[in-house]
Amino acid sequence: MSALTFENALKGSTAYKFFLSDLRSGLGHAYAVMTGDDDVADEFFTLIATTVYCQNGSACMSCAECRKVLHSNHPDVFHVNAARDKIKVDDVNKMLSSVYIKSLSGRKLYFIHRADMMNVQAQNKLLKTLEEPPAGVTVFLGVANESAMLDTIKSRVRAIHMDSFDEQTVYNAMLSRGYSEEKSAVAAACSEGMLGKADKIAASSQYSALYAFAIDALKRLNRSSDIVGLDADIASQENLNELLDVLSIIIRDMLVVQNSPDMILSKHIPSDITALADRYSPLALSKILGMIGDTRRQLALNVPALSAIDNLLFSILEVRHRCPKS
């Protein structure tokens, strides 16, 4: 069992390779790790710190230095906003009070989790340090929402864009977490390349049920008489928006089956989806994707769920007839 949940995937990421090449040529003073996947950002920070301090030079996760990092008691590693809550100017002041104290190792690392939660005063305060950083100090900012960062900060940091992981990598990561092949496949399909999201999906029994429900609904939908009953089943779902997300993902995978059959294996698309894809043309599927978006907008405008879903199901059948498979 590795110390990090996503150790293998992260060690293979382009983001890590970018960091390693900078480390070899001389680490800069400030980096922004850009990712919407908070769990991955946290693990990436740990991987960075173990890489810098590891006695074996390999982020081995087992030497004394690596263990200190993993147990959050390394004297030269500082975390700000580890709880990913909010960052006020006081928090930055507290951080800055230690920045100029010399370290034993000669290098200190500061990790600001979700730095995009800093208010403007906090960012301006931090900016002074980024402008005149003390030697041996490197600050890493975890950024999920780039637009929340001041341009003056952005211009002082090197951006490291976290990979969007391909489905095979996510699938393997979930398998190594001990999830079943089926759960890993659903998580890989629905995670949009985000490992943290995939992990939450795989761990949630509700999500697998939602996925199975969406597949079953598509299987049941063949003629207009099928809509009676099915519409109410769907409309009464508690997480209707999440269900529509899952439906979009399934339709997109059906498009993959149509357009690039060689990707079926690497994407771990269930046979149910391959069979469903047989019923629709690629044109019909792309139109259905747009209709699901329309339904989402209708629900946001408080159109009653039953009539929005009714509308969607009729439109799906209609487009299936109007744009048949050639």
Ligand SMILES: [Zn+2]
């Ligand atoms: Zn080590």
